[in-house]
Amino acid sequence: MVRPQLGHMDPDLMPMLEETSALLRRVFQTANELAFPISGTGTAGMEACLVNTLEPGDRIVVAVSGFFAQRIAEVAARAGADVEVVEAPWGQAVDPADLARTLGRRRAKVLAATHVETSTGVLQPVQEFAAIAQEHGALLLVDAVASLGGVDLPVDQWGIDICYSGSQKCLSAPPGMAPVTANDRVRRLPRAHPVRSYYLDLTLLWQYWGHPHAYHHTVPVAFVFAIHEALRLTVEEGLPARFARHALNASALGAGLEALGLRLFAPAPLRAPSVVTVEVPVGVDEARVRERLLTDHGIEIAGGLGPLRGRIWRVGLMGHSSQDRLVLLLLTALETALASEGFRFEPGAGMAAASRVLAASSAA
Amino acid sequence: MVRPQLGHMDPDLMPMLEETSALLRRVFQTANELAFPISGTGTAGMEACLVNTLEPGDRIVVAVSGFFAQRIAEVAARAGADVEVVEAPWGQAVDPADLARTLGRRRAKVLAATHVETSTGVLQPVQEFAAIAQEHGALLLVDAVASLGGVDLPVDQWGIDICYSGSQKCLSAPPGMAPVTANDRVRRLPRAHPVRSYYLDLTLLWQYWGHPHAYHHTVPVAFVFAIHEALRLTVEEGLPARFARHALNASALGAGLEALGLRLFAPAPLRAPSVVTVEVPVGVDEARVRERLLTDHGIEIAGGLGPLRGRIWRVGLMGHSSQDRLVLLLLTALETALASEGFRFEPGAGMAAASRVLAASSAA
Numbered sequence: 001m002v003r004p005q006l007g008h009m010d011p012d013l014m015p016m017l018e019e020t021s022a023l024l025r026r027v028f029q030t031a032n033e034l035a036f037p038i039s040g041t042g043t044a045g046m047e048a049c050l051v052n053t054l055e056p057g058d059r060i061v062v063a064v065s066g067f068f069a070q071r072i073a074e075v076a077a078r079a080g081a082d083v084e085v086v087e088a089p090w091g092q093a094v095d096p097a098d099l100a101r102t103l104g105r106r107r108a109k110v111l112a113a114t115h116v117e118t119s120t121g122v123l124q125p126v127q128e129f130a131a132i133a134q135e136h137g138a139l140l141l142v143d144a145v146a147s148l149g150g151v152d153l154p155v156d157q158w159g160i161d162i163c164y165s166g167s168q169k170c171l172s173a174p175p176g177m178a179p180v181t182a183n184d185r186v187r188r189l190p191r192a193h194p195v196r197s198y199y200l201d202l203t204l205l206w207q208y209w210g211h212p213h214a215y216h217h218t219v220p221v222a223f224v225f226a227i228h229e230a231l232r233l234t235v236e237e238g239l240p241a242r243f244a245r246h247a248l249n250a251s252a253l254g255a256g257l258e259a260l261g262l263r264l265f266a267p268a269p270l271r272a273p274s275v276v277t278v279e280v281p282v283g284v285d286e287a288r289v290r291e292r293l294l295t296d297h298g299i300e301i302a303g304g305l306g307p308l309r310g311r312i313w314r315v316g317l318m319g320h321s322s323q324d325r326l327v328l329l330l331l332t333a334l335e336t337a338l339a340s341e342g343f344r345f346e347p348g349a350g351m352a353a354a355s356r357v358l359a360a361s362s363a364a
Numbered sequence: 365m366v367r368p369q370l371g372h373m374d375p376d377l378m379p380m381l382e383e384t385s386a387l388l389r390r391v392f393q394t395a396n397e398l399a400f401p402i403s404g405t406g407t408a409g410m411e412a413c414l415v416n417t418l419e420p421g422d423r424i425v426v427a428v429s430g431f432f433a434q435r436i437a438e439v440a441a442r443a444g445a446d447v448e449v450v451e452a453p454w455g456q457a458v459d460p461a462d463l464a465r466t467l468g469r470r471r472a473k474v475l476a477a478t479h480v481e482t483s484t485g486v487l488q489p490v491q492e493f494a495a496i497a498q499e500h501g502a503l504l505l506v507d508a509v510a511s512l513g514g515v516d517l518p519v520d521q522w523g524i525d526i527c528y529s530g531s532q533k534c535l536s537a538p539p540g541m542a543p544v545t546a547n548d549r550v551r552r553l554p555r556a557h558p559v560r561s562y563y564l565d566l567t568l569l570w571q572y573w574g575h576p577h578a579y580h581h582t583v584p585v586a587f588v589f590a591i592h593e594a595l596r597l598t599v600e601e602g603l604p605a606r607f608a609r610h611a612l613n614a615s616a617l618g619a620g621l622e623a624l625g626l627r628l629f630a631p632a633p634l635r636a637p638s639v640v641t642v643e644v645p646v647g648v649d650e651a652r653v654r655e656r657l658l659t660d661h662g663i664e665i666a667g668g669l670g671p672l673r674g675r676i677w678r679v680g681l682m683g684h685s686s687q688d689r690l691v692l693l694l695l696t697a698l699e700t701a702l703a704s705e706g707f708r709f710e711p712g713a714g715m716a717a718a719s720r721v722l723a724a725s726s727a728a
Contacts, residue, residue: 001366039405040404043581071562174369196443198438217406220405221538223584294375
């Protein structure tokens, strides 16, 4: 990002735009031509995918069991869509059978779901959702904000039609851009009206990122540099190695937290490799623990959103931050913070349990 | 921007958000509470101002004599507004009398105009537009992308209701954020429907930037650092000194270009202090000149947009780039480029004329 700025139409920038798209295709595991980062955050990516797919009155079914899926429903409603929500309790995945029933009762243009629901730490069965969308002739729209580059999501193989992410999660670039990809089913949708948003019109944006590199808006060049480098590092490490690293560190952290007597929030088969959620024990001040971690140890973890406010902590282990030494550091820091809250546990048990998981993996 | 990243909800970030708003109020010359940068480029700022002011069917009159005013009309139409365009030839300002006639014939909710129309280098009489908007009960929406911090635009004094800019123009931060401000008339507009865009909803965004600093999206923290520093430097220099610097350098460049026998495109009374436009002489390959400036001298100037493609050059003298030595450097480089195109002029005449303007000012 500290490279000298280039103009957004500078010929020297164009190869970097093309490389960024090519790298993104590899990370999205797609042959889609349209693949580039939107000049905005994950929420802008969400809105871009929705307004380019839906026209007013179009029906969308949203699988909701957390804060960010709710946001999908809200953004779609604001875009004038006819929104139906299929719910599961926060902390669960939405049941594919419920989605099939809803789509079977009345067709929808789009089925939308979060892959990793950041608000609950739940990994949803997107592959099953994809089969249901295909069976019922709906396009599948997936929120991969907290998974792209850290959790396996083979866009083409699973049949995901349109997908977005954020630059600052498992890709570990700074926040500010939102990678998107869309296949030709989405790109060839007939439209009665132009896309409601000019800034987020994927066709116009693709004319800048792809060919003929026509001016649309002044792309934040510093962020192009950043995401290009982040994608390069992602591909250099390799997706399988990256997915394994995320899975291992999340499982080591989970084991450590359980050994301290804490209860993980997401049920075992649905635990996301990128966000570990854990219940706040009775009698512990959750905000004070977070403040202590931040002030004394420089570690930022998140609290719960919406109905989970005050009830859980959320630990992001994404991209560069998914490291074994950071897992151990957090467990040590957390022991100190919990002890000062009067919470009782076996000292060192968390570290020991996490280390066992890490050691078992390196022995294997 | 190379400061260590802070989380978007980190308590340490909050004073910087508040300082950024306070600095922006000074630069917009406003007492409006709502003043912050949108997490997107100038086009996102434009779209945010339009969708937060207009509901589908609302009437807007747009003063159009260039590319960016046309874009306002397009974004408003996509937002479902009833758009009427009042035109003037590109290179002129829109006639206030035409706007008064149009608004008098049929009321409109909003009158919109560019302050400095970047595509033509014309400075429009926004103060006159404001009087007309007030007389006809319309809100005035102003595009200050190419003027904020470089050209005087007293938002409150002139009665501008809602205004946006871009980070990378006269403020000289990198591209990626769009400062906006809106007064209470705009904020208290009754709405039948929520703002169509969630990402660009000014009320939600202000709840993040202002009080209670509620989460809305992950603000690009690196850009907050950048725009905060850019605004600090702007206020440190002082707005009057800054406006004078922009005016002087543009007038020196204009004198230099005319002394080379070139014709300025914008008519004398309407010349913007931040963008100098000049006609491409017959027989000169405009793209080759730009390429030569970029390759041989590291100077990027822009070509014409839309109907002016191939007909004019546009020289941005904005913020940090509005410097006397850069004016002289460009004139020297341009002499070389024009000479190799076979264009005839008196060698050194451009430099001499520009220097005279600069010297007269420092003597005064």
